[in-house]
Amino acid sequence: AQTVTQSQPEMSVQEAETVTLSCTYDTSESDYYLFWYKQPPSRQMILVIRQEAYKQQNATENRFSVNFQKAAKSFSLKISDSQLGDAAMYFCAYRRRPEYGNKLVFGAGTILRVKS
Amino acid sequence: GAVVSQHPSWVICKSGTSVKIECRSLDFQATTMFWYRQFPKQSLMLMATSNEGSKATYEQGVEKDKFLINHASLTLSTLTVTSAHPEDSSFYICSAGIGQGVEQYFGPGTRLTVT
Numbered sequence: 001a002q003t004v005t006q007s008q009p010e011m012s013v014q015e016a017e018t019v020t021l022s023c024t025y026d027t028s029e030s031d032y033y034l035f036w037y038k039q040p041p042s043r044q045m046i047l048v049i050r051q052e053a054y055k056q057q058n059a060t061e062n063r064f065s066v067n068f069q070k071a072a073k074s075f076s077l078k079i080s081d082s083q084l085g086d087a088a089m090y091f092c093a094y095r096r097r098p099e100y101g102n103k104l105v106f107g108a109g110t111i112l113r114v115k116s
Numbered sequence: 117g118a119v120v121s122q123h124p125s126w127v128i129c130k131s132g133t134s135v136k137i138e139c140r141s142l143d144f145q146a147t148t149m150f151w152y153r154q155f156p157k158q159s160l161m162l163m164a165t166s167n168e169g170s171k172a173t174y175e176q177g178v179e180k181d182k183f184l185i186n187h188a189s190l191t192l193s194t195l196t197v198t199s200a201h202p203e204d205s206s207f208y209i210c211s212a213g214i215g216q217g218v219e220q221y222f223g224p225g226t227r228l229t230v231t
Contacts, residue, residue, distance in 0.1 A: 033218050043154075043207060045222035091159060098216040102148055106159045 002027045004094050006107035013082045014115050020067075021077045021110050023092030033095040035104070036066070036077045040088040048090070051075065079112075087114040117143050120212050122223035129200055129230055137195045137226045139210030145190035146212035150220060151183075154207045166193055200230040 003026045013019035025034070036048040051059045051068050058066050063083075067076045079086055092107040119142040129135045139149060148167050152160040164180075166172040166187035174180045182204075184196040193212075197204055207227050211220040 042224070043209075044224045045160075045209065045211075047219065050219070089157070095218060098218060102213055102220075103150075103162060103165065104220060108159050109157075111157065 002029075002032075002094050002096070002105050004092050004105050004107035006090075006092055006110050008110045009108070010111045010113065012113045012115060013079070013086075015082055015084060017082055018078060018080045019082055019112065021079075021090050021092075021112065023075045023077070023107055025073050025075065025092070025094050025105075025107075027073070027094065029096060029100075031097050033097075034066075034068070034075045035093040035095065036064070036075075037091045037093060037106075038086075038088045039091065039109075040085075045091075049077065082114050084114050084116060087112055118212075118214075118219075118221040119143055120146075120210065120221050120223040122208075122210055122226050124226060125224065126227045127229070129228070131201055131230055132199055134196055134198045135200055135228060137197075137208055137210075137228070139193045139195070139212070139223050141191045141212045141221070144212075144214055144221075146193075146221075147190065147215050148213040149187055149193035150211045150213070151185060151193075151195050152209040152211070154209060154225075156207075160209060163195075197228065200228070202230045204228065205230045 032053045034051045038046045063080045089109045094105045121140045123138045151163045163178045164172045164174045172185035187193040209225045211222045
């Protein structure tokens with residue numbers, strides 16, 4: 001079974017600075033999907049970024065980018081120019097190819113605090 | 117697009133009663149819906165997966181007789197917590213998927229408090 005590990009329960013960053021959240025996963029499959037979700041105090045889950053394992057290029061979405069290291073099974077999220085609105089709990093998630101199932105496997109989450 | 121709603125957003129019920137939570141896909145047809153449970157500052161725990169018109173598939177350790185899931189249409193799934201107890205108090209989140217699509221679209225969640 002696939003597992004996702006987020007080893008940082010909490011992180012802090014100064015406004016306008018850059019922070020990196022770590023995520024590692026375990027799988028024997030070669031093709032899969034990885035996600036970062038944000039859960040702000042409202043608790044609405046928001047998709048931040050998605051990466052297909054067969055794509056070598058790291059995904060980026062504005063201030064958010066990932067460092068996808070497939071061999072190391074690592075998928076970190078970098079937030080640049082941090083803003084107060086980035087404060088939230090962030091979850092890393094893994095999903096198999098659709099033909100093998102449709103469940104998301106979540107990590108334990110990292111609480112990100114942004115200091116002004 | 118791909119908006120999922122949940123109703124109610126917050127419900128308080130007495131111990132021993134049943135409570136129903138609705139999950140609706142507002143602008144798409146959801147072939148699959150997922151129900152999660154989340155405790156404060158913890159991750160989402162998948163409870164069950166439901167496909168329209170068929171029985172839900174429950175995760176190991178989830179009591180199917182206690183957490184009744186119905187996915188009667190392509191836009192509506194319901195979770196009924198039967199004979200609720202204080203330990204059932206939690207935040208319940210639904211999500212929906214479209215066919216073989218990769219993404220899940222999440223509802224805003226329902227806070228259940230059992231007194």
